[in-house]
Amino acid sequence: MKRILITGATSGIGKALCLLYQRRNYDVIACGRNQQALAEIGVLKNVSTLNFDLTDREQVIEALATLPELDVVILNAGSCEYINDAKNFDGDLFARVITTNLIALGYCLQSVLPKIKKGGQLALMGSSASYLPFSRAEAYGASKAGVAYLAKTLAMDLVKDEIHVCLINPGFVKTPLTDKNTFSMPMLISSDKAADYIFKGLLKGKREIHFPAVFTFTLKIFAWLPDFVWSFISTRMINK
Structure with missing residues (x-):
């Protein structure tokens, strides 16, 4: 029986992952x-x-x-808060989000990395928001961009320890966090569907799991274009 540890296991994607892995007869630490x-x-x-x-x-x-x-560790826990007035920047909010989404990963990694077996897997929960800058996402986007960099560097440095590192970049997933959003969330999927994407991606040993594909590939294409293209589009979206 394989053993998996999942943080943020009480709701949303984390809870869906716990239930999925439990049904698959894993020993789950929630x-x-x-x-x-x-x-x-x-x-x-x-x-x-x-x-x-x-x-x-x-x-x-x-x-x-x-x-x-x-055998597997999924560091999934996180939060999302928005900077509603950039001119009057909320430093406390920024610190809260960075601490929860990024700094806390360091605390967890210090404890879990020595416990992961050779041939084991470490997955970090990023976000497709790290591909491009979005309005009001100064704190959330910065934290998830940090997670992406962290995952990529760990992937290089843990090769010698035979630990596979995966970055998870979801699009919009229906969770208690996204239920608070007041804006349109294209291609929104359920937590159960997100958990299924993650489970299958980890089985295949992917370095990045992103979903739904149409949404995330669209963002990736815009990210490859010159910055002024996305700046023009996003500004028009904000001003509508």
């Missing part, structure tokens, strides 16, 4: 800070839970100190 939601998942066969706040370094290190060997 991590989160919502104790009640963790308790609901923890009653399932082959699921154990760890309750901690990933932005608290001491909590992370203490909770993960006695981990067994791991």
